[in-house]
Amino acid sequence: MRVTVIRKIESWVVMIAIAANVSGAMVLLALVAIMNVDVISRNLFNAPFRGVVEIVIFSLALIVFLQLPDVVRTGRLTRSDGFLGLMREGTPRFGETLTRFLDAVACVFMCLIVWAVWPEFTEAFESCHFFTPPEFGVAPTGEFWADFKTALARCDYFGTPGILQAPWWPVRLAVVFGCAWAAILFFFKVLLGDAHGTRHVTAQSTGEV
Template identity: 80%
Template sequence: MIVTGLRKIESWVVAVAIVANVSGAFVLLSLVAIMNVDVVSRNLFNAPFRGVVEVVVFSLALIVFLQLPDVVRTGRLTRSDGFLGLLRTHRPRLGDALTRVLDGIAFLFMCLIVWTVWPEFTESFESCHFFTPPEFGAPATGNLWVDFKTALGRCDYFGTPGILQAPWWPVRLAIAFGCAWAAILFFFKTILGDTQDTRHVTAQTSGEE
């Protein structure tokens, strides 16, 4: 009964991971489009896209951490698993037990990352003063759009002033979300085992269909 309930919860967690992966793919497509626009405008019109470096940095962080949970789900997180693969082939029970131990360690590491990043996210988000009156600057006017743009200008940001600036909190939120969801998936792998029928690409399996 408990296992059945955990598997139902896991299915919802997996669904969110897939949606996050698709979102990361859309960010990647947008990045490719921006890079192509920069190349064309730079070579044909001698007018490079201003802030392309900042866009790349911002997008890469979003792509990596939005797609991290689905990478964990499918078992394609980069690792050296030659010994583990042999052990699971010749001693399945011992191999499965060791896999669960490693997933449990990965769960702890992901939790540590979330514990480290979350205060940074809250600090950068609170610097915008979306819901609280700012200590300095113009007070709220009551116009939601005007107040929102004013708050964005107060945010802790990265980039180059006058070229492109973006608030830090969306990136830190993506990092916290990606690591938290990866931790949840590692937790289910530790408790329930790896239910995904996946094979890692190794020297032994790279030529198999």
């Protein structure tokens, strides 16, 4: 009964991880489109897309951390697993125990990243003063969109002034979310085992190069 409840909770966690993966794919498609526009405008009209470098840097962080949980879910996180693959084939019980131990270590490391980045996210978000009156600048007018745009202008920004600027907090939120959700998935792997563990085998055993 308890295992059934845990697996039901895991299924919801997995659904959110898949949705985040799709969101990361959409960001990637938008990035590809922007880069194509930059190439076309640069070569045909001698008018490069302003801020494409900043967009690439900003988007890559979103893509990596939005897709991280689903990478963990499917067992495709990059790691050296030759020894682990041998242990799974030769001594399955020891291999399973070692896998759960490594997943527990990974869970701890993901939690440490969340612990380190969370204060940076809250500081960047609070710099916008979305919900609190700012100490300096224009006071809230009561109009949602006008106050929202004014608050965005107060945010801690990344980018080049006069070319492209974007608030830091969405990227830091993506880092917190991606690592937190990856930690949760690693935790479920420790409890229930790695359903995708059979994929972690050596290249020699699969015929891959």
